[in-house]
Amino acid sequence: MALAADSAVLDRDEKGNPRALRLFAWLVEAESLYCATAASRPADAENDLVRSFRGGATPDVRIVDFLERVQRYLHFEGSIYVLAAAHLTRFMRSRAARDAGILIEPSTAHRLVSVALLVAAKFASAPYLPNSQKVLPVCSRQSIRPAEFAALERFFLRAIDYRLFVTDEEFLKFCGRLEDAPRRTKKRKAAPVEEPRRVRAAPGVTAS
Numbered sequence: 001m002a003l004a005a006d007s008a009v010l011d012r013d014e015k016g017n018p019r020a021l022r023l024f025a026w027l028v029e030a031e032s033l034y035c036a037t038a039a040s041r042p043a044d045a046e047n048d049l050v051r052s053f054r055g056g057a058t059p060d061v062r063i064v065d066f067l068e069r070v071q072r073y074l075h076f077e078g079s080i081y082v083l084a085a086a087h088l089t090r091f092m093r094s095r096a097a098r099d100a101g102i103l104i105e106p107s108t109a110h111r112l113v114s115v116a117l118l119v120a121a122k123f124a125s126a127p128y129l130p131n132s133q134k135v136l137p138v139c140s141r142q143s144i145r146p147a148e149f150a151a152l153e154r155f156f157l158r159a160i161d162y163r164l165f166v167t168d169e170e171f172l173k174f175c176g177r178l179e180d181a182p183r184r185t186k187k188r189k190a191a192p193v194e195e196p197r198r199v200r201a202a203p204g205v206t207a208s
Contacts, residue, residue: 007175010078017071018078023178024085025064028109030181032063035105049100049155052148053108059143063109069139074132076121079171083120086166086174087156088112096159110140111148115156118149123164 009020046054059066070076091097091112092104104112114136121132137144166174 007172007179009082009175009178015068017068018076018081020078020081020085020175020178021067021071021076022064023181024081024113025062025067027085027178027181028088028104028113029063031104032106032109035103047100049096049159050102050108052151052155053102053111055107055111055144055148057143058107059110059140061110061139061141063113066110066139067113070117070135073135073139074121076117080117080120080124082171082174082178083124083166084113084116085178086170087119087160087164088116089174090160090163091116091156094159094161096155111144111152114140114144115149115152118153119156119164 009018009023011019013019013022061069067081088104092102102108118132118136133146133149136149137146
């Protein structure tokens with residue numbers, strides 16, 4: 001389907017990255033900071049889903065730096081970050097995630113973002129880059145292990161009932177949510193990422 005190629009979030013920033021990257025990072029980091037004190041559940045109450053997304057180690061790299069490292073290797077179009085935001089929202093609103101009590105917080109954020117990106121790239125990219133599951137652990141400073149991804153992706157897809165299609169209307173809605181992220185997160189007193197500037201328009205983006 002043709003996707004809103006004229007949306008400002010698909011433009012490039014001063015670093016040449018899609019603006020959607022930093023806007024997605026802004027949204028995730030603000031949510032992570034906001035939920036940091038709540039955490040998902042105490043260790044003695046974890047279920048398999050929470051335990052899997054917390055993993056064995058929490059990456060010490062900020063989400064925005066993590067995504068910029070990923071971008072240097074994988075060169076995603078801006079649409080992938082918009083789709084990742086849509087899929088992550090579906091996951092967090094799913095019954096499985098709500099029942100598990102999982103939140104986007106420091107110990108889960110990197111794995112949630114990684115799987116949302118993987119799912120978006122697999123579904124929308126042509127061709128999908130097969131080395132992405134090697135790149136993501138490197139960008140996390142090896143805090144996320146390659147062997148984790150199969151189970152994480154399975155939990156994620158089951159939770160959203162394998163609903164990966166995003167309509168044009170939904171895509172535009174999430175473009176708007178990302179564009180509005182700095183204003184909305186400032187209201188929550190959590191705005192850890194510098195707002196990206198619009199520099200130049202990206203070429204048209206399509207996904208099948």
